Amino acid sequence: MQPRNRRYAIRTVVGGLGMISAGWKRLAANCRPAVERTSATMAGLPTAWQQMRKFDMHNHVFDPVHRGDGSWKRVESMIEAAEILGIEKLFCSKPITGGVLAGSEEVREANDSVIAAMRRYPARIAGYCFLQPGNGTASLEELKRCLDQGMVGVKLYNQFKISDPIVYPIVERCIQAGIPLLSHSAHLTDPKSIAQQPKTSDSLDFCQLATRYPELMLILGHIQGGGDWEWAIKGLRDCKSVYIDTSGSVLEDGAIEMCVRELGHHRVLFATDQTMEGGVGKILSADLTPEQREDIFWRNSDVILARRRK
Amino acid sequence: MIIDCNAFCGPYPFRQLRYHSVDAILGLMDRNGLDGAILQSLTSVFYRDAHRGNEELYQATRSHPTRFLTVCTLNPKYVGWEDDLKQAVEQWGMKAVALYPSHHGYQWNDPFVADAIGKIVEYDLPLVLVQRLEDRRQRHAWDAAEDLDLRSVLDLATGNPRLRIFFCNWNSLDGTKLANAGLRGRCLIDFSRLQVLLNRDVFKLMDSLGVESIAFGSHLPFDYVGPSLVKLSILESMEPRDLEKIRSGNAISFFRWSRS
Numbered sequence: 001m002q003p004r005n006r007r008y009a010i011r012t013v014v015g016g017l018g019m020i021s022a023g024w025k026r027l028a029a030n031c032r033p034a035v036e037r038t039s040a041t042m043a044g045l046p047t048a049w050q051q052m053r054k055f056d057m058h059n060h061v062f063d064p065v066h067r068g069d070g071s072w073k074r075v076e077s078m079i080e081a082a083e084i085l086g087i088e089k090l091f092c093s094k095p096i097t098g099g100v101l102a103g104s105e106e107v108r109e110a111n112d113s114v115i116a117a118m119r120r121y122p123a124r125i126a127g128y129c130f131l132q133p134g135n136g137t138a139s140l141e142e143l144k145r146c147l148d149q150g151m152v153g154v155k156l157y158n159q160f161k162i163s164d165p166i167v168y169p170i171v172e173r174c175i176q177a178g179i180p181l182l183s184h185s186a187h188l189t190d191p192k193s194i195a196q197q198p199k200t201s202d203s204l205d206f207c208q209l210a211t212r213y214p215e216l217m218l219i220l221g222h223i224q225g226g227g228d229w230e231w232a233i234k235g236l237r238d239c240k241s242v243y244i245d246t247s248g249s250v251l252e253d254g255a256i257e258m259c260v261r262e263l264g265h266h267r268v269l270f271a272t273d274q275t276m277e278g279g280v281g282k283i284l285s286a287d288l289t290p291e292q293r294e295d296i297f298w299r300n301s302d303v304i305l306a307r308r309r310k
Numbered sequence: 311m312i313i314d315c316n317a318f319c320g321p322y323p324f325r326q327l328r329y330h331s332v333d334a335i336l337g338l339m340d341r342n343g344l345d346g347a348i349l350q351s352l353t354s355v356f357y358r359d360a361h362r363g364n365e366e367l368y369q370a371t372r373s374h375p376t377r378f379l380t381v382c383t384l385n386p387k388y389v390g391w392e393d394d395l396k397q398a399v400e401q402w403g404m405k406a407v408a409l410y411p412s413h414h415g416y417q418w419n420d421p422f423v424a425d426a427i428g429k430i431v432e433y434d435l436p437l438v439l440v441q442r443l444e445d446r447r448q449r450h451a452w453d454a455a456e457d458l459d460l461r462s463v464l465d466l467a468t469g470n471p472r473l474r475i476f477f478c479n480w481n482s483l484d485g486t487k488l489a490n491a492g493l494r495g496r497c498l499i500d501f502s503r504l505q506v507l508l509n510r511d512v513f514k515l516m517d518s519l520g521v522e523s524i525a526f527g528s529h530l531p532f533d534y535v536g537p538s539l540v541k542l543s544i545l546e547s548m549e550p551r552d553l554e555k556i557r558s559g560n561a562i563s564f565f566r567w568s569r570s
Contacts (some may be wrong), residue, residue, distance in 0.1 A: 014557060042343065042539055044343050044344075045539050050543075074508075099441060118384035186447065187453070189447070189448055189450070190447050190449050192336025193446070226448065227448050229448070249503075251537050252325075252533055253329075254326070254328050266570055276507055277541050277544065281540040282534040284373070284539075
């Protein structure tokens with residue numbers, strides 16, 4: 001892992017805030033030093049929280065930055081946020097959402113965006129290869145291409161339930177390569193949301209797959225990404241090989257402690273899924289030992305990533 | 311000094327809250343360096359007679375006047391609401407009024423709403439509007455409430471040019487729309503669901519509505535306090551005078567809180 005480059009980061013911070021009117025630009029120059037100065041003294045936050053090492057295991061490159069007309073603004077903002085929050089590495093994908101059964105070309109283009117971001121920010125961005133399992137052998141070819149380009153895992157969305165046999169060939173390839181499989185998840189209770197995402201997997205679907213493939217490094221995405229997180233955590237009690245990532249826009253108190261209590265802290269991986277201050281803040285707020293916090297912030301993920309077969 | 315504008319007490323029917331009593335909330339505030347809170351009652355939202363929740367809130371907080379400014383939750387569909395409001399404001403010293411149309415089962419265009427808004431303006435109190443208590447995607451089968459709709463609120467603001475509005479626990483607020491509805495200088499927004507980094511919601515709103523429009527909020531005890539403390543840390547590089555407004559000054563001024 002390459003060390004952070006402070007000079008580069010501050011340049012990025014200044015550039016990134018250019019979209020804000022001049023009145024607030026003064027924030028840019030002082031942003032990181034201010035965090036360093038204040039974090040040592042602000043009640044409620046651990047000392048020097050910004051310097052704690054962090055791997056964000058669930059994030060995204062949303063724009064088609066591989067194309068000439070693609071805007072880098074959102075990627076630059078994410079890099080800037082990572083720098084300020086002390087997130088060393090962002091593990092990103094570009095899933096095709098809405099249950100769309102995207103063809104191979106569309107999937108390839110989505111992954112090309114992530115590859116372009118990896119090349120532009122090699123020290124900061126790593127890639128998950130998004131796959132649409134319905135594309136059959138073409139999915140496996142796309143996975144090979146992604147891995148050849150340096151991606152480190154697979155991302156699935158809600159085209160199929162994670163336990164659907166159509167996913168098995170991808171799972172088997174992940175096991176062979178020693179890479180993690182991260183999938184969108186939620187235990188939705190709202191009829192409108194269920195109708196919008198009928199094939200979103202919940203934790204019992206993850207358990208079903210994990211029972212068949214216990215050697216798979218399977219990550220249940222965004223435990224607080226919308227959906228009943230208490231249900232989701234309890235559903236994983238008996239499936240010891242499934243990890244959860246902590247991301248999502250929901251910041252409800254007690255969730256991280258429940259993950260640790262029910263699953264053990266080694267199965268919990270820090271992530272933000274674009275809720276970056278919130279994602280960091282809830283790990284800082286949770287009742288954890290310093291060792292547990294460090295494991296969740298990066299060490300558990302590092303162990304997973306080290307299993308990749310060369 | 312930090313004042314948390316987005317705080318609740320009382321049990322919540324659909325999920326266990328670890329710190330919902332006033333004593334537990336005081337402990338949580340102390341651990342997080344929060345000096346004061348604008349506190350709402352959850353039981354007021356769910357009791358048939360909301361005013362009994364106001365009474366509980368008053369009784370539980372009356373010995374902590376420097377830590378809590380209390381909000382009256384009013385159900386203008388319920389008989390006797392005028393007397394309830396009078397008691398909450400004149401006898402119990404409540405400094406703001408919250409309406410929960412979705413939870414209490416009425417529409418903004420119901421005639422009694424205009425009467426209630428008229429009374430709130432007459433008392434010169436802020437109207438507190440909570441966009442949501444929790445994410446809809448995890449709702450309990452009995453939780454039928456919908457998120458508040460911004461368009462209705464903007465219509466309310468336009469139709470009541472003296473009404474001051476506190477946007478509590480909102481996201482996706484368009485500062486230009488709020489300014490066009492005449493809310494610059496008469497609204498306050500807590501940043502618990504807004505981003506300082508990435509989407510830069512806080513800066514965009516300050517550009518449209520001024521630094522006086524933003525206040526610290528955490529949505530405790532539903533949510534962790536840490537996310538909002540992280541945001542405040544990032545904002546530490548602002549001019550000290552502006553930062554102090556976000557930490558506490560805007561809340562004190564907007565709610566006219568004399569903490570002595």
